[in-house]
Amino acid sequence: MSHLLSVDQFDIQSIADLFALTEKIETAPRGTYKVASSSVLTNLFYEPSTRTSSSFHSAMARLGGSVISINDVSFSSVSKGETLEDTIQVMAQYSDVIVLRHPDKGSAARAARVSKVPIINGGDGVGEHPTQALLDLYTIHKHKSLDQPLSIALVGDLKHGRTVHSLLKLLRMYDVQIHLVSPPGFLMPPELTQTQDVWHRDLHGCIQDVDVVYMTRVQKERIQDATLLQQISNYGISLELMQLARPDMILMHPLPRVDELPTCLDADPRSKYFEQTGNGLLVRQAIFYSLFGMPIPCWRPVS
Amino acid sequence: MSHLLSVDQFDIQSIADLFALTEKIETAPRGTYKVASSSVLTNLFYEPSTRTSSSFHSAMARLGGSVISINDVSFSSVSKGETLEDTIQVMAQYSDVIVLRHPDKGSAARAARVSKVPIINGGDGVGEHPTQALLDLYTIHKHKSLDQPLSIALVGDLKHGRTVHSLLKLLRMYDVQIHLVSPPGFLMPPELTQTQDVWHRDLHGCIQDVDVVYMTRVQKERIQDATLLQQISNYGISLELMQLARPDMILMHPLPRVDELPTCLDADPRSKYFEQTGNGLLVRQAIFYSLFGMPIPCWRPVS
Amino acid sequence: MSHLLSVDQFDIQSIADLFALTEKIETAPRGTYKVASSSVLTNLFYEPSTRTSSSFHSAMARLGGSVISINDVSFSSVSKGETLEDTIQVMAQYSDVIVLRHPDKGSAARAARVSKVPIINGGDGVGEHPTQALLDLYTIHKHKSLDQPLSIALVGDLKHGRTVHSLLKLLRMYDVQIHLVSPPGFLMPPELTQTQDVWHRDLHGCIQDVDVVYMTRVQKERIQDATLLQQISNYGISLELMQLARPDMILMHPLPRVDELPTCLDADPRSKYFEQTGNGLLVRQAIFYSLFGMPIPCWRPVS
Numbered sequence: 086m087s088h089l090l091s092v093d094q095f096d097i098q099s100i101a102d103l104f105a106l107t108e109k110i111e112t113a114p115r116g117t118y119k120v121a122s123s124s125v126l127t128n129l130f131y132e133p134s135t136r137t138s139s140s141f142h143s144a145m146a147r148l149g150g151s152v153i154s155i156n157d158v159s160f161s162s163v164s165k166g167e168t169l170e171d172t173i174q175v176m177a178q179y180s181d182v183i184v185l186r187h188p189d190k191g192s193a194a195r196a197a198r199v200s201k202v203p204i205i206n207g208g209d210g211v212g213e214h215p216t217q218a219l220l221d222l223y224t225i226h227k228h229k230s231l232d233q234p235l236s237i238a239l240v241g242d243l244k245h246g247r248t249v250h251s252l253l254k255l256l257r258m259y260d261v262q263i264h265l266v267s268p269p270g271f272l273m274p275p276e277l278t279q280t281q282d283v284w285h286r287d288l289h290g291c292i293q294d295v296d297v298v299y300m301t302r303v304q305k306e307r308i309q310d311a312t313l314l315q316q317i318s319n320y321g322i323s324l325e326l327m328q329l330a331r332p333d334m335i336l337m338h339p340l341p342r343v344d345e346l347p348t349c350l351d352a353d354p355r356s357k358y359f360e361q362t363g364n365g366l367l368v369r370q371a372i373f374y375s376l377f378g379m380p381i382p383c384w385r386p387v388s
Numbered sequence: 389m390s391h392l393l394s395v396d397q398f399d400i401q402s403i404a405d406l407f408a409l410t411e412k413i414e415t416a417p418r419g420t421y422k423v424a425s426s427s428v429l430t431n432l433f434y435e436p437s438t439r440t441s442s443s444f445h446s447a448m449a450r451l452g453g454s455v456i457s458i459n460d461v462s463f464s465s466v467s468k469g470e471t472l473e474d475t476i477q478v479m480a481q482y483s484d485v486i487v488l489r490h491p492d493k494g495s496a497a498r499a500a501r502v503s504k505v506p507i508i509n510g511g512d513g514v515g516e517h518p519t520q521a522l523l524d525l526y527t528i529h530k531h532k533s534l535d536q537p538l539s540i541a542l543v544g545d546l547k548h549g550r551t552v553h554s555l556l557k558l559l560r561m562y563d564v565q566i567h568l569v570s571p572p573g574f575l576m577p578p579e580l581t582q583t584q585d586v587w588h589r590d591l592h593g594c595i596q597d598v599d600v601v602y603m604t605r606v607q608k609e610r611i612q613d614a615t616l617l618q619q620i621s622n623y624g625i626s627l628e629l630m631q632l633a634r635p636d637m638i639l640m641h642p643l644p645r646v647d648e649l650p651t652c653l654d655a656d657p658r659s660k661y662f663e664q665t666g667n668g669l670l671v672r673q674a675i676f677y678s679l680f681g682m683p684i685p686c687w688r689p690v691s
Numbered sequence: 692m693s694h695l696l697s698v699d700q701f702d703i704q705s706i707a708d709l710f711a712l713t714e715k716i717e718t719a720p721r722g723t724y725k726v727a728s729s730s731v732l733t734n735l736f737y738e739p740s741t742r743t744s745s746s747f748h749s750a751m752a753r754l755g756g757s758v759i760s761i762n763d764v765s766f767s768s769v770s771k772g773e774t775l776e777d778t779i780q781v782m783a784q785y786s787d788v789i790v791l792r793h794p795d796k797g798s799a800a801r802a803a804r805v806s807k808v809p810i811i812n813g814g815d816g817v818g819e820h821p822t823q824a825l826l827d828l829y830t831i832h833k834h835k836s837l838d839q840p841l842s843i844a845l846v847g848d849l850k851h852g853r854t855v856h857s858l859l860k861l862l863r864m865y866d867v868q869i870h871l872v873s874p875p876g877f878l879m880p881p882e883l884t885q886t887q888d889v890w891h892r893d894l895h896g897c898i899q900d901v902d903v904v905y906m907t908r909v910q911k912e913r914i915q916d917a918t919l920l921q922q923i924s925n926y927g928i929s930l931e932l933m934q935l936a937r938p939d940m941i942l943m944h945p946l947p948r949v950d951e952l953p954t955c956l957d958a959d960p961r962s963k964y965f966e967q968t969g970n971g972l973l974v975r976q977a978i979f980y981s982l983f984g985m986p987i988p989c990w991r992p993v994s
Contacts, residue, residue: 116729123419125446136781139759143731143785146757151449153442154457154760167644170651175439175643178666179446340781341773348776363784426722428749454752456745457760470947473954478742478946481969482749 087382088197089372090206092215092251094384097258102383103219104226107364107371118370120378121150127180129172130207131158131187136340137207137217140362141184144369148377153180170199177202182376185209197387203376211247216372217339218251220365221299224357227364228335229296231259238264238291241301241345242317243273248339249301253277264291268316288322292329298322300338303345321345327353337361390685391500392675393509395518395557397687403558405686406522407529410667410674421673423681424453430483432475433510434461434490439643440510440520443665444487447672451680456483473502480505485679488512500690506679514550519675520642521554523668524602527660530667531638532599534562541567541594544604544648545620546576551642552604556580567594571619591625595632601625603641606648624648630656640664693988694803695978696812698821698860700990706861708989709825710832713970713977724976726984727756733786735778736813737764737793742946743813743823746968747790750975754983759786776805783808788982791815803993809982817853822978823945824857826971827905830963833970834941835902837865844870844897847907847951848923849879854945855907859883870897874922894928898935904928906944909951927951933959943967 095103110118126145128138133156142152158172169187173196176183185196186207193206193213208214222231229235237256239249243265256263257279265273266285273282285291292298300322308314321344322336330336338346338358350356375382398406413421429448431441436459445455461475472490476499479486488499489510496509496516511517525534532538540559542552546568559566560582568576569588576585588594595601603625611617624647625639633639641649641661653659678685701709716724732751734744739762748758764778775793779802782789791802792813799812799819814820828837835841843862845855849871859879862869871879872891879888891897898904906928914920927950928942936942944952944964956962981988 119729123422123450123452125449127442135761135764139733139761139782139785142759143757146731146759147729149729151446151455152757153445153449155438155442158438166646168651171644174662175665176442178662179442179669341777343772348774359780359784362781366785426725426753426755428752430745454749454758456748456752458741458745461741469949471954474947477965478968479745481965482745482972 086197086386087203087376088193088200088205088387089215089382089384090193090197090204090387091213092218092254094215094387095219095255096385099383099385100219100222100255100258103368103371103375104223106374106383107223107367110370110374111367115147118374118378119149121145121148121373124150124181124377125153125179126150126373127153127176127183128155128207129158129176129183129185130156133157134186134208137186140365141205141207141369144366144373147366147370148373150181150373150377169195173200173204182373194387205372208247211245213251214247215251216365216369217248218255220361220368221248221252221337221339222255223368224337224361224364225297225335228357234260234262235297236262236264236295237297237299238266238285238288238295239273239299239301240266240288240322241320242271242303243267243301244271245304245307246301249299250274250277252299264295266291268320270310270313270316287320288326289329292326293331296331296334298330298334298336300336300342300346302339302341303343305343319344321347322350323347324349327355330355389500389689390506390679391496391503391508391690392518392685392687393496393500393507393690394516395521395554397518397690398522398558399688400561402686402688403522403525403561406671406674406678407526409677409686410526410670413673413677414670418450421677421681422452424448424451424676427453427484427680428456428482429453429676430456430479430486431458431510432461432479432486432488433459434488436460437489437511440489443668444508444510444672447669447676450669450673451676453484453676453680472498476503476507485676497690508675511550514548516554517550518554519668519672520551521558523664523671524551524555524640524642525558526671527640527664527667528600528638531660537563537565538600539565539567539598540600540602541569541588541591541598542576542602542604543569543591543625544623545574545606546570546604547574548607548610549604552602553577553580555602567598569594571623573613573616573619590623591629592632595629596634599634599637601633601637601639603639603649605642605644606646608646622647624650625653626650627652630658633658692803692992693809693982694799694806694811694993695821695988695990696799696803696810696993697819698824698857700821700993701825701861702991703864705989705991706825706828706864709974709977709981710829712980712989713829713973716976716980717973721753724980724984725755727751727754727979730756730787730983731759731785732756732979733759733782733789734761734813735764735782735789735791736762739763740792740814743792744790746971747811747813747975750972750979753972753976754979756787756979756983775801779806779810788979800993811978814853817851819857820853821857822971822975823854824861826967826974827854827858827943827945828861829974830943830967830970831903831941834963840866840868841903842868842870842901843903843905844872844891844894844901845879845905845907846872846894846928847926848877848909849873849907850877851910851913852907855905856880856883858905870901872897874926876916876919876922893926894932895935898932899937902937902940904936904940904942906942906952908945908947909949911949925950927953928956929953930955933961936961
């Protein structure tokens, strides 16, 4: 089965294959690949995420497919007294692929165990969000060669960020020097770090050395502790820091942003965060293309 | 006009025609019948039912059509100070067919009187839900010949179940021995019963004799009376009862289930409730095919 | 860029071009023009308007395109701590055109400044709603020649009605005698009036003279003052007034209606309000056709 649950299902070769397919789609005239014609995607979102949902929706539509959007299942009649497993088995009858967003870690794996159609993990709580990590990596790939040594700063709340954890897993496959830049209360979990990583209290320590700055969103609403809140407030990038950065550095952010990424940087050609969002559409098209237009997808089956 | 409001619009011949069309669609390669291309369905749901809405949505998409989903109209701007008749006349301007779900019995007939496009009754309160009854019958037809004598047990809350009432109407057209299995507070309404029906207090009385067991969902949230609630709680099927049943019996349930249908039965090949859900997609495709791909649909006009 | 923000972007010639295209679409067999195939519309509605949203949705679907529906953004995850400008830049990555509905006047212009895809103003508070004015004018055009002198009564709350303000701007391009019919507390703003306009306290003053009666909806819920509320209550058209009107007069209303337009008039062949709603679908198809099927749209660029 072709479920896509984790970045662990990829290696360097399958990523290269997926990115080659992504570029093929990117450069073809619109409407060239109608491989999902007559196919139906169900976006099954137990917590709303209009942004992610819309990106998958558009990707499916561009390949000729249709989309059933179920947002905020927890308030809908789908979940009334029904287990995730039952809901999946019902929606699998109506769909050719299901993108599942769910607050519980491991929910995508539970869904995959009972589904007769491919499950794509669209975020399972503190677990994974593999397509976000892949679109981040694709953005780096578009501007920097992954075959050469790279230097990348991950900045901000590195403790809670699912996005940055999955991206880091992918970056470990390549020759990348990692700079971990965060306040003391927001350090990357030790099990994800390696001895050659460089730790910084703020971006001044490495901004001039890196090829990529990857900012994370500060989710203030989730932080109760006043001391921690003060550490992370205004912990961001600035015009002054951008002036210290390399002319070919690229600046990324998964969006939406709060104060950590001022809008005055939007005009800087090194700012790639809106392009990054657009790359999500392309990578997700490549994923659906893998499912509907190829004998087997490029990623490994779930073990 | 081609409104589909009630199972009363069908007879044995038109059901045979609809099921022949359903099987034609079931066995054809995906994308063979694009008869709804450029057509628009509006799912107009005055009470949310994501499951029914998704099934109609997918059926329309599989035939090449598009879908406008309006869920929970009562909270939407559609209904603001507007009668059902006005809303229908507006939405009929934008649509080629409307599936209406509404809490009031007779609402689908009211809609049909003013609509310039076909209305499909997707459930009108305690009234009817004809496509559900048709998909139930199609599931029986797939596993048992409707041309031979059959024995069918209807189990659970037979008093309030719109689903089971409509199905019973259809079953009366065939040579079917009906077993009515319910606690005393949940009996089938007398006007729907016939003298040759057999009544049981529980499934032990007939499980070994029947070709089909049709379970109903217990809607505990609608039951106020403690005595009644106790009667119906745990009134279901079990592994032990399944061992008494025939090897070629089929077990059905409209889903979602609560306690009356334990998940340990899912692996039993006689359990057909997920297939039943999938048959809903097929029957609804046949209904849309009747509307968009044929000169006239197989069901009788509304009288 | 091809943004459509205001009726000011049109002149007599471009309106004639748009209406010629509208008639071409109206008379062609369904599915003739699939110019939006593989294209994606995002309906980005910061306040819900299922009616407007559905009309644009159906227009896009009829031309072969797909639709992402985001209703009530204010409660969705799209807007969480995010500016309109950021949301637009993200959704523009996923879409080929965005219809924006927003409570703030000028919001569509703000969106257009940052969007890489066309923005269609679907109503910006007390600002404009240009496609509504165009469909109103198209309805007049279908029944009355805009090349001849016309006499038109605008009736009801002329003070707050965005719809009637935009329509009036368009009517000024033609040889039209305007009758302004409203209670004293609901007068047309002076800056929109001209000296040759005729003012009336009620329809009796002009009903026998006019080619078109354009009723407005009374939004009682927005009126606090009891005196004003009394002025506008029951300020509508009636069977008796219709008997005084010309046999070839046409009666229009943007819907939904409240008491000002009794349902007993629906059977009168002069009542065109449901057709008017249907014309919205046609005009919006012509607008999307202009964007996806022609080298440049017929309206002027935003200055």
